[in-house]
Amino acid sequence: GENVEQHPSTLSVQEGDSAVIKCTYSDSASNYFPWYKQELGKRPQLIIDIRSNVGEKKDQRIAVTLNKTAKHFSLHITETQPEDSAVYFCAATANAGGTSYGKLTFGQGTILTVHP
Amino acid sequence: DGGITQSPKYLFRKEGQNVTLSCEQNLNHDAMYWYRQDPGQGLRLIYYSQIVNDFQKGDIAEGYSVSREKKESFPLTVTSAQKNPTAFYLCASSITGGPYEQYFGPGTRLTVT
Numbered sequence: 001g002e003n004v005e006q007h008p009s010t011l012s013v014q015e016g017d018s019a020v021i022k023c024t025y026s027d028s029a030s031n032y033f034p035w036y037k038q039e040l041g042k043r044p045q046l047i048i049d050i051r052s053n054v055g056e057k058k059d060q061r062i063a064v065t066l067n068k069t070a071k072h073f074s075l076h077i078t079e080t081q082p083e084d085s086a087v088y089f090c091a092a093t094a095n096a097g098g099t100s101y102g103k104l105t106f107g108q109g110t111i112l113t114v115h116p
Numbered sequence: 117d118g119g120i121t122q123s124p125k126y127l128f129r130k131e132g133q134n135v136t137l138s139c140e141q142n143l144n145h146d147a148m149y150w151y152r153q154d155p156g157q158g159l160r161l162i163y164y165s166q167i168v169n170d171f172q173k174g175d176i177a178e179g180y181s182v183s184r185e186k187k188e189s190f191p192l193t194v195t196s197a198q199k200n201p202t203a204f205y206l207c208a209s210s211i212t213g214g215p216y217e218q219y220f221g222p223g224t225r226l227t228v229t
Contacts, residue, residue: 006158109158
């Protein structure tokens with residue numbers, strides 16, 4: 001099955017700096033890669049996603065890049081703010097194109113702390 | 117926080133007791149999922165259902181059971197056979213035919229002593 005590795009496990013930055021979180025996946029058939037943000041005690045919420053027919057996607061201060069050949073994808077947050085502090089999870093589909101649509105495998109999470 | 121709800125928010129049980137966690141959604145989604153979250157391990161899939169009266173085991177189904185009698189509801193039972201039941205449990209739903217975004221409930225924190 002799919003295996004997703006996420007690094008780093010913790011990331012500390014100063015307000016205004018950029019933050020980058022990286023994930024690798026094992027199943028070359030995966031075609032959907034969402035990123036979720038989870039604030040303390042809250043539910044995970046989708047912040048951006050990318051499909052395998054696209055190499056990069058941006059939404060204001062957030063961007064995701066995908067390298068299908070190397071099987072890795074990254075989350076980039078620019079001009080970080082204290083409210084960006086949270087746990088971020090990457091995910092990938094386990095059986096893209098088969099009978100298991102939506103069966104996501106998650107990375108272990110990155111605790112991002114933005115210091116004012 | 118409408119759309120998908122879980123109850124209760126906190127649940128305490130004695131070891132050896134079965135306990136059922138509730139998950140309800142009004143998003144008209146066909147697919148529903150249960151995840152377990154432990155510190156440092158991300159979200160792990162317990163069970164998922166793509167349609168009423170059908171469900172499949174996820175990666176860590178041992179010691180858990182589910183039912184899907186209605187589109188809106190996907191309750192999870194944590195049985196006494198689950199060796200380490202204390203965790204944060206998250207329910208999610210999505211439309212099918214994708215993959216598409218999964219919408220999460222607020223979670224239930226289960227403590228078994």
